[in-house]
Amino acid sequence: MTFSTNFLNNPLCLLLAAVLSLAGCAGVEPGTPPLTIIALETAQQGSPVARRGALHWTVTTSGGQGTVVYEVQAQQAGIERLLYADALGTGSWTPKEPGRYRLKVVVVDEAGTVVDSGWSDEYAYSPLFNRDSLYALLPVQNLSDFNAPLYDIHTVLRARLRSRGFQLLDPALLEDFMAKYRMRHTGGLSRHLSQKMQEELGVDGVFITSLETWQEEIPPRVSLFIRVISTGSQPEVIWIDSVGLTGDDAPGLLGLGRIKNSRLLLSNALEKLLDSYQSYLAGRSPEYLHTGGQPKLQQVGTDVGSEDGFVETIQPRRQSQLLLVNAESATAGGVIKANKPRHQPQFSYRASTFDPTRQYTVAVIPFLNINTRKHAGDIVALHVVRQLHRYANLRVFEPGLVRQTLLRYRMIMQAGPSLAASDILTGESILDADLIVSGKVFDYQGATGESKADFSIQIFDGAKREIIWASRSYATGDQGVYFFDWGRVPSAHGLISKMTEAVVKLLEE
Known part of the structure; x- marks a missing residue:
């Protein structure tokens, strides 16, 4: 088979070939070495005890185009979880629960190149308490x-x-x-x-x-x-x-x-x-965590840095799934089951900017009583603390510590936390909370007869100074029950437990 080369004698064809050649090279910086991970260094800091010792990492890279983003994942019992995603190649993480952990770093540059460090050595962290405590x-x-x-x-x-x-x-x-x-x-x-x-x-x-x-x-x-x-x-x-x-x-x-x-x-x-x-203590407590996978690339527009005022960059958007580990282990209230529609909030809002996979510190303040029984606000707040504590990426402050801060600064919140009160609770030198959870209790019945609960929840992001969650929940113990009391929730405790569980799961999904 023979090919004709007469088109090379045509100046118009030569010009077209040159344009196509330049177009094929667009977006590629000549001479830029490929993105490579040189080394991942990991080491334990402090005592190998959960909530006390830390696991430090440093990743060294070379090459790549533009900004490099590091996504750090941890593995425990074969399950991967997402810890961190940012432009810093070093950091520390303190395991919340006892177990054996390994780290891995996935690095992405603006050209979309993805490199994986592989898993580090395994590090063991024991429980904070034991039989001698x-x-x-x-x-x-x-x-x-x-x-x-x-x-x-x-x-x-x-x-x-x-x-x-x-x-x-x-x-x-x-x-x-x-x-x-x-x-x-x-x-x-x-x-x-x-x-x-x-x-x-x-x-x-x-x-x-x-x-x-x-x-x-x-x-x-x-x-x-x-x-x-x-x-x-x-x-x-x-x-x-x-x-x-x-x-x-x-x-x-x-x-x-x-x-x-x-x-x-x-x-x-x-x-x-x-x-x-x-x-x-045996490491079998049910816990929710966000599993991590390979980054999904997403183009993000900005309005600076180019002649036409628009630049396209590529940043990793983390793909994660909420997973319940040790699901077969029972809590005091029994094995955790899927939430039923009747226990879901009647209304809920979550800000589009909220990232549920991030690590947060959370302060839960006593809820306000609105024409209901004494201590109902404290009770619902304890239910919320219990549900939030079950998530691996959330650190909930001890309610006594929050109470001490409220008393120390004489904060009386008749209509929820004000911006001034939020600034105190989120101040680095005071409580340093990322999120502030508050709410109102409108009805709480369960001492006798049919159980009822009606409450709202609001979550404020201190750094962004905005509400990132709002919901209203109402249910009765007999709601949706038609035959032989099957599915009836006889106690207000059980009802509020299911309702707060549904709210927190919607927040974190």
Whole structure:
């Protein structure tokens, strides 16, 4: 086969060939070496303990075009999660939960070139607490509307903890400490008291118990929260769970499964809560995390840097999926299941600029009561803290620390946090919260009869000074139930738990 070269003698054809050649080279900088990862260096900083030690990384690259973006991923038990995506090639990450972790860095340049460092060596992080840790058990906080046997509940809980091998501070020493520092509030821990407990008593963790519901009349009802707080200069919520039980939860055939004794119901509730805490210590606690994949390239326009006022750059947009790990492990309220439509908020808004995969610190302030029972705002706030704590990318401040800040600066928020109050809560030298969660409770019924709940939630981004989430939720325990009470939620605790879970999942998806 032969080809004719007569077109080379035509000047017009030569000009066309030159134009096509230049067009094919457009966007490619001549002589630019390809993007390459030279080395990924990783090392542990501090003690190999979750929430205390850090995992440091530095990645060195060469070549590539324009701005280079680094996406850092962590792997635990074969599951990848997204940690970080920015133009900095070095940083540190503190694991929130115990486990064995590896790091990987994916690098992208403006030409769309993607290079992968591969996984680093594995690093182990142990739980903050173990069998030798010393705990203080604070008196029970009463958030119910009734007189409850708080001392008896405290005594039973103490006996159950000791029977499971937990080391507890002598009650006399704790009583002297509370008298010395005039500690009256037992529903949280301030920074000052947390540090003094560690220094003077040698306490590692503190059990805080909040009683939500107590009813001895048949059918009895018991609802309570328990959380464990670390001591020191920065008290943290290490674990939190709750349970709400009624005597009619599982009546069975001819009502033989009904429980009529409130003390038996309390015993069952405490067993479920302590089983949940031991599951956490064993590294089997359910947790939501954002899994990471290869970056998806997206063209982003800017209005500076070119003759026509428009430049196209390519930045990585992270592809992630919300995954529940240890899904087979039960919380105190049972195995986590998919949310039902009737528990979803009636209205919700999430700002388009909000990135749910980022790492955030979160302050939850007590919700406002609007014509409802006493302490309803504190109860719903605790439900929100429990749900947020379950997400790997969120660090929720200890409610006692938030309360201390509100009292210190004499902040009274009758209509939610103002910009001035938000500036205080997000200030680097004060609380340094990224997100502030507030809300209002319009209805809370569950001591007797049908359970009802009606509340709103608002989340404020301190850095952007804008509302990134707003929702309104309303439901009843009998809603959507038509045959034999199947699917009925008898307690307000169970109802609010499902409703707040649905809200937080919509926020993070």
